[in-house]
Structures are given as structure tokens and as C-alpha cells.
Amino acid sequence: MLELKNVSKRVGAETHIENVSLRLEKGSLNVLLGPTLSGKTSLMRLMAGLDAPTAGDILIDGESVVGVPVRRRNVAMVYQQFINYPSLTVYENIASPLRIAGVPAAEIERKVREAAELLRLTPYLARTPLNLSGGQQQRTALARAVVKGASLVLLDEPLANLDYKLREELRAELPKIFAATGAIFVYATTEPSEALLLGGHTAALSKGRVTQFGPTIEVFSRPVDLLTAMTFSDPPLNSLSVRKAGGNLVLGEGVHVPVPGAATGLADGDYTIGFRPHHLYLDRPGPAAVELRVPVAVTEISGSESFVHVDFAAERWVALAHGVRNLEVDERVPVYLDPDRFFVFDTAGRLVAAPPAM
Amino acid sequence: MSDVTSTIAVPTRRARASVAGNSRGSARFAPLIPATYILFLMLPIYWLVNMSFKTNEEIQSRFTLWPENFTFRNYEVIFTDPSWYNGYINSIIYVALNTGISVAVALPAAYAFSRYRFLGDKHLFFWLLTNRMAPPAVFALPFFQLYSAFGLIDTHIAVALAHCLFNVPLAVWILEGFMSGVPKEIDETAYIDGYSFPRFFVKIFMPLIASGIGVACFFCFMFSWVELLIARTLTTTAAKPISAIMTRTVSASGMDWGVLAAAGVLTIIPGALVIWFVRNYIAKGFALGRV
Numbered sequence: 001m002l003e004l005k006n007v008s009k010r011v012g013a014e015t016h017i018e019n020v021s022l023r024l025e026k027g028s029l030n031v032l033l034g035p036t037l038s039g040k041t042s043l044m045r046l047m048a049g050l051d052a053p054t055a056g057d058i059l060i061d062g063e064s065v066v067g068v069p070v071r072r073r074n075v076a077m078v079y080q081q082f083i084n085y086p087s088l089t090v091y092e093n094i095a096s097p098l099r100i101a102g103v104p105a106a107e108i109e110r111k112v113r114e115a116a117e118l119l120r121l122t123p124y125l126a127r128t129p130l131n132l133s134g135g136q137q138q139r140t141a142l143a144r145a146v147v148k149g150a151s152l153v154l155l156d157e158p159l160a161n162l163d164y165k166l167r168e169e170l171r172a173e174l175p176k177i178f179a180a181t182g183a184i185f186v187y188a189t190t191e192p193s194e195a196l197l198l199g200g201h202t203a204a205l206s207k208g209r210v211t212q213f214g215p216t217i218e219v220f221s222r223p224v225d226l227l228t229a230m231t232f233s234d235p236p237l238n239s240l241s242v243r244k245a246g247g248n249l250v251l252g253e254g255v256h257v258p259v260p261g262a263a264t265g266l267a268d269g270d271y272t273i274g275f276r277p278h279h280l281y282l283d284r285p286g287p288a289a290v291e292l293r294v295p296v297a298v299t300e301i302s303g304s305e306s307f308v309h310v311d312f313a314a315e316r317w318v319a320l321a322h323g324v325r326n327l328e329v330d331e332r333v334p335v336y337l338d339p340d341r342f343f344v345f346d347t348a349g350r351l352v353a354a355p356p357a358m
Numbered sequence: 359m360s361d362v363t364s365t366i367a368v369p370t371r372r373a374r375a376s377v378a379g380n381s382r383g384s385a386r387f388a389p390l391i392p393a394t395y396i397l398f399l400m401l402p403i404y405w406l407v408n409m410s411f412k413t414n415e416e417i418q419s420r421f422t423l424w425p426e427n428f429t430f431r432n433y434e435v436i437f438t439d440p441s442w443y444n445g446y447i448n449s450i451i452y453v454a455l456n457t458g459i460s461v462a463v464a465l466p467a468a469y470a471f472s473r474y475r476f477l478g479d480k481h482l483f484f485w486l487l488t489n490r491m492a493p494p495a496v497f498a499l500p501f502f503q504l505y506s507a508f509g510l511i512d513t514h515i516a517v518a519l520a521h522c523l524f525n526v527p528l529a530v531w532i533l534e535g536f537m538s539g540v541p542k543e544i545d546e547t548a549y550i551d552g553y554s555f556p557r558f559f560v561k562i563f564m565p566l567i568a569s570g571i572g573v574a575c576f577f578c579f580m581f582s583w584v585e586l587l588i589a590r591t592l593t594t595t596a597a598k599p600i601s602a603i604m605t606r607t608v609s610a611s612g613m614d615w616g617v618l619a620a621a622g623v624l625t626i627i628p629g630a631l632v633i634w635f636v637r638n639y640i641a642k643g644f645a646l647g648r649v
Contacts, residue, residue: 048550069549077550079547085548097551100551100552
């Protein structure tokens with residue numbers, strides 16, 4: 001079990017990690033989710049022991065490991081860049097942690113073959129890493145992490161630099177590969193969809209703080225605050241400051257919508273609502289939906305989906321719609337809101353009402 | 359207006375042809391420029407080789423483009439007379455010592471400059487280079503005093519150590535450039551894999567900067583090989599370098615021109631050999647690895 005207790009990391013005047021506490025269980029899959037510069041890599045480096053925290057304590061199985069040099073820890077780490085030893089062959093690259101550990105040659109041979117088979121590197125064992133494609137290089141780095149049999153496996157956006165198809169494949173395989181070893185598995189990513197696909201637990205990071213840690217689905221469906229909801233939504237969550245007055249939410253410009261069921265018990269006052277892009281509809285979803293007429297700012301078409309950016313009040317919202325929607329800029333189009341899909345946050349950004357799970 | 363622009367943008371066939379014709383005309387003479395340059399560069403070297411195969415009588419009496427009485431006597435003198443060939447041996451010993459010491463000392467220093475931030479690192483790094491700015495004559499007197507005090511005068515190690523003054527900073531600069539080209543994550547991956555620092559450095563890191571080490575060795579070799587003043591100041595007989603021996607060829611029988619020329623030729627050869635080995639990396643070395 002890996003435990004971080006009120007860990008902070010400051011470099012000069014900059015705060016990279018601010019008062020983070022986490023408990024990662026043995027054999028668990030944990031996702032660190034956050035945008036770039038949110039502190040994912042800094043946190044991983046602290047877990048690995050590459051950096052020491054400026055405050056707080058890091059415990060493995062109840063014993064503090066702060067100050068234990070990284071080479072005495074049983075850790076494996078894979079970087080976003082493809083990091084291998086360029087002067088060694090793929091075989092020697094994979095064998096390297098075993099050679100250092102003094103594993104007998106026959107067992108090295110067996111383990112390297114096994115890992116190479118698992119990551120489909122067998123035909124390339126005699127080559128040097130720089131003569132391989134990016135995907136093969138990253139698989140070499142992953143194979144090295146596999147053979148080590150470390151109790152803590154840290155993967156820092158390992159698939160970010162790979163092409164789409166390979167990413168899909170490896171993302172499905174990776175948790176299986178490491179789950180068998182019973183290690184604590186930590187996976188950093190910027191993509192909410194990747195976190196959902198991996199499952200397990202997710203720690204949402206924002207500006208060096210862990211805003212929420214829990215089962216991935218729970219963090220997704222009940223984010224504790226606006227920051228977490230923003231982090232765990234791609235494209236970002238649409239938001240708007242509103243005022244609750246009686247049975248209505250005032251959206252500004254005299255637009256009133258009925259208060260969503262989950263929020264009826266709230267006191268009148270100022271709130272922030274948030275809703276996901278696929279809950280901003282271009283077609284009327286049902287009779288309860290509220291219609292707004294808004295100008296189009298940009299339309300992005302990905303083929304099966306269209307991202308329509310629209311302006312409302314001072315906010316820029318994104319609507320995610322199926323199919324190709326070819327809309328002119330500045331064209332005023334009807335969009336529909338379903339109040340039952342609103343997340344409601346108080347002025348401090350804490351969640352006060354969430355839509356029912358669907 | 360549009361006509362004008364199109365004329366400027368797309369030259370007519372005739373205009374293009376004449377431009378091409380001009381450049382073809384000058385292209386005919388273009389090889390002459392480097393050829394002349396190389397001729398001027400090679401002339402003194404040719405003359406040195408030429409003289410080394412002549413007799414003293416021929417050198418002093420006539421102007422001949424090639425040796426008329428071809429002789430190996432000058433080389434024979436050098437290879438048989440210990441006062442000559444010991445000069446080469448001395449030079450090679452202290453140059454090799456210096457190259458070894460400089461690179462061995464510069465490797466960890468360059469690693470520190472490349473990988474760690476510490477108080478005043480940039481100033482210290484620049485200060486290293488300023489050691490190369492003072493002429494060696496400045497250091498000759500203090501060195502003589504200090505080395506005398508420690509009884510090191512006329513030893514190979516004295517010259518080797520003295521040359522570290524300007525070779526260590528140079529090697530640090532070159533190696534730092536090459537090392538900074540290696541991602542820091544490789545170091546970290548090695549530590550995570552369980553490598554100790556020395557093992558990582560020798561097994562993983564040094565092969566990655568092998569060309570940098572080669573270039574650093576070459577520069578150390580070159581500067582130590584050609585340096586005369588400090589080498590001569592710190593030696594008397596036992597460790598006297600070849601360049602110092604060449605400056606005192608005036609004997610009772612007058613100047614021995616032929617032997618001097620042969621000594622000159624033999625002095626060029628080691629440098630040429632070393633250049634051959636690092637020829638592919640030399641440009642990168644001059645850019646201090648930052649290519």
C-alpha cells in the first residue's frame with residue numbers, strides 16, 4: 001500500500017504539489033487525471049522517489065520511504081517520451097533491471113522472452129531501440145517495466161505519443177498485463193475518456209491539488225466541485241453563473257428555467273450550473289427542455305460528431321452533436337437545455353446538486 | 359500593374375537563360391578558389407617534407423623544388439639519437455597523461471553542470487572558460503615557482519598537470535554540450551532500474567557520449583601537443599618535449615636544417631593521425647556539442 005500524507009512539493013517560489021493525501025491499495029489501478037501542468041508528473045516523481053517532498057510523508061506498507069534512494073525502491077516507471085538505453089539492444093534493454101538485480105541468466109532469458117512475447121517484440125530483440133518505430137520503442141520501455149515485477153508501476157502518459165490504433169490496443173492490454181502482477185498501478189493522463197476506459201480509481205488533479213479521489217465512475221458522475229467537473233470533461237464542462245429565485249433559475253437576459261429536481265431544496269441565491277457538451281442539445285430532447293437562441297462561434301466536425309461552439313451571455317459553450325452539422329458562423333440557432341442534467345455548484349464551487357445517474 | 363508583377367515574379371525564358379549562362383561562366387573558375395587556397399596552405403608543409411629529404415648542403419646552396427640528392431639521413435639522426443627521439447617520447451607521455459587526466463576530471467564536472475542546478479553554476483561554468491583567455495606566459499613564472507617547491511620540475515606529470523589549466527575547461531565545455539543532448543529521463547530510468555551511479559555512468563551514459571569523449575580527447579591532445587612555453591619552462595632534460603628540442607638545433611657545426619625539417623614532419627604526423635579518427639565529429643566538437 002502506498003500512502004501520501006499531506007505531501008507538498010515546492011521548487012523555488014513555485015508550488016508543484018500542494019498538500020496531497022492519497023491511499024493507493026495493492027493491486028489497484030489508479031488514474032491521475034488532469035490537464036498539462038496540473039502536477040501529474042510531479043506527483044509521480046514523488047511516488048517514485050526521484051524527487052523528495054518539501055513537506056509531508058510518503059509511506060509504503062506503513063513505513064516512510066522519504067529519503068530512500070530510488071534504486072533501492074521496487075518501482076518501475078515509463079515516460080511519455082520513449083526512453084530506452086540507445087546503446088543496448090532491445091533484449092538487453094528489457095533484461096537490464098534483472099541483470100542489476102543479479103537474476104540468474106536462465107531466468108533472465110525466460111522472463112525477457114515472456115515479456116517480449118506479451119508486447120510483441122520478439123522479432124526485434126536483436127535491434128537497438130533507435131531502429132524501431134515509436135510504438136515499438138514504447139513497448140520496449142513497457143516490457144522493461146513488466147519484467148522488473150515492481151510493486152509500484154508508474155506510467156506517465158505512456159500512450160500520448162503513439163498513433164490512435166496502437167493507443168487503443170495498448171490501453172486495453174496494459175491494465176491486464178500489470179493486474180496479474182498485483183502491483184499498485186498508477187497511470188497519468190490528460191484525457192477523461194482514457195480514465196473512464198481504464199476504470200479503477202481516479203484522482204482528479206488541478207494546479208497541484210488532488211480535488212477528488214475515488215472510484216472513476218463516481219468521480220465522473222458526482223464530481224465534488226466545479227474544478228473536478230471541469231477536469232473530468234472533454235470538451236470542458238459548460239458553465240454559467242445563475243440565480244435561484246423560488247422555483248426558477250435565472251440564467252441572465254431574462255431567461256428562466258425550472259429548478260432541476262435534485263436542487264429544489266436549495267436556498268435562493270447565486271449558484272453556478274454546469275452541464276456536459278453532450279447535454280447541450282441541437283435537437284429538442286424532450287418536452288421539458290428549454291430552448292435558447294444563440295449565435296454560433298465555431299463548428300468543428302470530426303466526422304461522426306460535430307462540436308458546435310455557441311455564445312451565451314459571457315460564456316462560450318460547446319454542444320456535442322451526432323453527425324455533421326454545418327452551421328454558419330454568427331447564425332442564430334436554437335439549442336436546448338435539460339435542467340435535469342445540470343450540476344449545481346455553490347459560489348465556492350462545491351457541488352450541491354448532481355443530476356441523477358443515467 | 360499586374361503585368362509588372364508577373365514579369366518580376368516569373369523571369370522570361372531569355373532572362374533565366376542568361377542568368378544561368380553567367381553562373382556557368384563563373385562556375386568554370388570556381389574550383390580555382392579553393393584550389394589556390396589549398397595550394398597556399400599546403401606549400402609550407404610540402405616545403406618542410408621536401409627539406410626533410412634533402413642534405414644540408416642542398417638546402418643551403420640551391421633552390422630546388424624536389425630533393426636532388428634524396429636522403430633518409432635526417433630521419434636516421436632522429437631515430438638513432440636519443441636526445442632527439444626522447445623528445446618525442448617525452449611529448450607523447452605528457453600529452454597522453456594530460457589527455458587522460460583532463461577527460462577523467464572533466465567527465466564528472468560536465469555531468470554536474472549538465473544535470474544539476476546549484477548556486478553560481480552559470481558563473482562557474484563561464485569562469486572555467488576564462489582560464490583559456492590568459493596567455494600561458496602569465497602562468498609560466500608562478501608555475502615554475504610552485505612546481506620547484508614540490509620538486510616536480512622536469513617530470514612528465516608536471517607538464518601534464520600544467521596543461522590541465524586550459525584543457526580541463528575545454529573538455530568540460532565540450533562534454534557538457536554532448537551530455538545535455540542526452541535526455542535526463544535516461545538517467546532516471548537507470549536509477550529506477552537499480553543502477554548505481556558509477557555503473558550507470560560507465561555502462562549506459564559513456565557509450566551515449568562516446569563521440570563527445572573522442573572530440574574532447576582530440577582537443578586536449580592537440581592543445582597539449584602544440585603548447586611550447588609552459589612545457590619548456592617546466593622541463594630541463596629528462597622530460598624535455600620535442601618542440602623545445604627543435605628550438606635549439608644550433609650546434610658548433612651550424613644549423614642542421616635537414617634534421618630540423620624531419621623533426622617538423624614527425625611532429626605533424628600524430629596530430630594528423632588523431633584528426634583522422636575524429637574527423638566525423640570535429641564540427642560538432644567545435645560547436646561544443648550543441649549541434
